[in-house]
Amino acid sequence: MTGTGTSAYGIIGTGFAGTCALWHVVQRLTDPRRTLSLGPSAITIVTVERGPVNGPGYPYAKGNVQLPHRCNNEAGTMGIHGNDFVDWLFESKPRLIKDDPELVLETHPGIDLGDWQPDDGEFYPRALFGRYLEERFQETVKRARTHGIDVQQYVGHDAIDGYPTEQGFAVCLRDLKTGRQFTVDGFDRVLLSTGHWQSKATDALSGHGGYIASPYPPDAMQAAVAEHIQSRCARDERPRVFVQGMGPSGIDAIMTLCGAGEFTYTHDGHIASYQPAVRAGDEPLSIVAGSRCGFFSPVRGPLAPYEPHYLTEDQLAEIRRDHQGHLKIERILELLDKDLCRATAGAAGWNDMQNPRYHCAKDKLTSDLQDSYTGNLIHTIALKARRMRFYSRLAPSDKATYDRFLDTHFIRTAVPMPAANAEKLLALMDAGILTTVRQGYDAPRIAVGEDGGFRITYQGDEGGRATMRADCVVRASAQDFRMENHPSPLVQSLLGRGEIVPHAEEGYATGGIALDARGGYRALKRVGDVCVPSPHLSSYGSLVRFWQHEHNFAAAFVEAAERVADDWIGVATAASPWPAAVDGTGLVSTEKGS
Ligand SMILES: Cc1cc2nc3c(=O)[nH]c(=O)nc-3n(C[C@H](O)[C@H](O)[C@H](O)COP(=O)(O)OP(=O)(O)OC[C@H]3O[C@@H](n4cnc5c(N)ncnc54)[C@H](O)[C@@H]3O)c2cc1C
Structure with a gap:
């Protein structure tokens, strides 16, 4: 807090990005080899999370995953630092084997659990990764507190506004249970790690029965599909669901839709076949996946031995x-x-x-x-x-x-899927459950027919256009990054106040907010007619420009967290230890987090 000899850091959003930031900041603050001008008791860290727990964020939250939803990257590349996810798997092995064997067996089918060796190169369920993040978050909080750092956690709280004050930066919070609003003031630094977001823009099919705008949460998607295909099943007709998008979210949607059935395995752990879960005489669900190009991504494996010769x-x-x-x-x-x-x-x-x-x-x-x-x-x-x-x-x-x-x-072409997913998709195709279509780049939009069903236009075998009917459409296609479509009141308030600005170059808005062009992760703010680095706000993740193109993988989050932590530690090193002007640490709030 300005001029008080204390430091207060805020982390808004505690998914992978916020958890990484917390870990790297606490690591630096508690590193005995560092000399900080502030003692730990002069430091406060406040975390704010709208969800019910800190750690998992959106892709790894309990409500957003089912067992077959795998991490898209090898375990060895997903730690919040080093090979920490695999280290955690080793530490947690006895507990996981005893309490949650299915989380292990999903990746290592048929093994004797006692022989399980967590594997850097494997793709574990996202539910397991969420557990890792949740536990590491709490361990980090505990470690910080053991060193005397004040950590205040606000879970189930939405950050709704923020602005600079004489004390530093203030953040307004809303308790999602009670609706109560209050302000925490006096932050020196705030990280906006608000992550994944769903555009508030609607499309022509929004609100139409049977149109499901996202494959997440999967239980909700499953329930919506089940409800919508009821009448078709009652007529003994085969229901059809069209999954629009063949990337990772499309594959998640397919895995959710066929989740009630069962995959069988070969003796060496590969997928052999798929058995749908239908009563005798019933027709199983037909899943059609489609995209503009009509192909899935490649399958992850070792890179081919080729170094670019021209593109250097x-x-x-x-x-x-x-x-x-x-x-x-x-x-x-x-x-x-x-x-x-x-x-x-x-x-x-x-x-x-x-x-x-x-x-x-x-x-x-x-x-x-x-x-x-x-x-x-x-x-x-x-x-x-x-x-x-x-x-x-x-x-x-x-x-x-x-x-x-x-x-x-x-x-x-560049973002591959785990081999297990490829084997499952092929088994679903062999079982006659999954087919695919190529919609083409100039196909008419999906329409609604007079019977209420969806009409999907695609390229037929002869190259001409063909149309099919589907009972449901699940949208699992690309995100919209235009800032005006960001649904969060916090982001819209900060944009309105000029505390953050959309990134634009010669009039082209790339999506995402602008960051200090000299590097680092300081947000740009508007002051009069110019934009300058914010003295308070940093951000990384989907909110910032270029992230989806260049950084959307775990190691890039870790790299960003390290940079932000270094920047923040500069505050604790530079802050002059003047007497505090307020009780306790420098934060002023009517509420205290847990
Ligand atoms: C479905 C899916 C699967 C993915 N799988 C992988 C993978 O396997 N491997 C990989 O490396 N990457 C994967 N990614 C990329 C992923 O985006 C990153 O790996 C990373 O998890 C993103 O973390 P985050 O913290 O930035 O965002 P999020 O996980 O979205 O977390 C942001 C958090 O901020 C909270 N929040 C937002 N706004 C507010 C507010 N105003 N107030 C309070 N809290 C707020 C949210 O509730 C959320 O918990 C996946 C992405 C998706 C969408």
């Missing part, structure tokens, strides 16, 4: 020299095309990344699964291209082109 940092530097410091997307695509051709001896190029040359999704998935054992060249090159984080350096007009037309191809 040197080449990017040359493009920037030619274009006033900007990258040009067509030059990048040319280089990418050359690398793809070189790696595949002319068999594939950029065109194949846009339009994979497979007859259908099943053929591609089968081939991708095979390639995942040895390394998939096209995936490897797309991933390496994406890891160059070129988006932020594109010229503004090229960012617009990339967002509209190209991101979909990079994401689909």
Whole structure:
């Protein structure tokens, strides 16, 4: 708090991003090798979480996952620091085996649990990862308190507004149980780690019976589908659900829809078949997955042994020299095309990344699964291209082109699925439960027929347009990052006050808020006609510009948390130990968190 010899930090949103921040800040504050000018008792950390618990956030929350929903990344890459998730699995092994064996067996089917060795390279259920985050959060709070740091947790509280005051920065909270509102004032630093958000913009199908705008929470989606297909089942007709989107959320939706049935396994733990859960004589659900291109992503495995020869940092530097410091997307695509051709001896190029040359999704998935054992060249090159984080350096007009037309191809090719999911999808196809369609890039929107069913237009086998009817549509497609569509009162208030600003370049709003261009994660705020780094607010995660293109994986969150923690610790190092002007620590509030 300004001028009091105390420091107060606020973390708004305690999913993976907020939990990482807490851990790295506490780690630094309690590191005996560091000399801080403030004693621990002069430091307060306040955490605010709208959900019922700290830690899991959106993708790993109990209510948002079912057992088959796996982490999309290997366990060894998902810790809040180092290999901490796997370390936690080892520490928790006896407890997990005893109390939650299904969370282990989902990833290691058929093993003798006593022999289980947590594996860096495995994909564990997201429910298990949520448990890890929740426990690590509480352990970190305990450790901080043991060192004398005051930690106040507000769970079930929504942060609804924030503004600078003489004391520092104030945050207004609403207790979601009682509706009571109050303000906590005197923060030196506040992290906006509010994470995943669902656009408040509605589409033409919103509100129509049978249209499900998100696959989460899965129980709600399942219930909505069950209710809507009742009458069709009663007529002994086969109900059909269309899942729009074939990325990770689409796969989650498919796993939820077939969750009542059972997968069988081979003796070495691979998926052998799928048995739907239907009573004799009943028709099982038909699931149709579709997207503009009609293919699933590749399957995760070792990267192919290829280092880009054309698409290199040197080449990017040359493009920037030619274009006033900007990258040009067509030059990048040319280089990418050359690398793809070189790696595949002319068999594939950029065109194949846009339009994979497979007859259908099943053929591609089968081939991708095979390639995942040895390394998939096209995936490897797309991933390496994406890891160059070129988006932020594109010229503004090229960012617009990339967002509209190209991101979909990079994401689909670079972000793979776990092999277990691929095997399940293939088993569902073999069982006649799952089929796929290609909607094409200029297909008419999904319409509602006179009978209340949905009409989906797709590309038929002969290349012409065909239409099918579905009882339900589950929307599992891309997010909308325009800030005006952010549903949170907090974000809208901060935008309205100019405490954060949408990121725009030459009039093109990329989505997400602007950060200090010199690096770090300080938000930009508006002061008169100019934008300057906020003295109080930092942010990382889906709220900030470029995140989805360049950073949306666990290691990037860890890197950001470390930078923010270093920035915050600077406050504790720099704060002059003047006598506090208020009782206790520097925060002023009518309420105290738990
Ligand atoms: C379905 C799904 C699956 C994913 N799977 C993976 C994966 O397997 N591996 C991977 O690396 N990445 C995955 N990701 C990417 C994921 O976004 C990040 O890994 C990470 O979990 C995001 O964490 P976060 O804390 O930024 O956001 P969130 O998890 O969304 O957490 C933000 C938290 O802030 C709270 N909050 C928001 N606003 C307020 C407010 N005003 N007041 C109080 N609290 C608030 C929310 O309740 C929430 O708990 C997945 C993403 C999704 C959507």
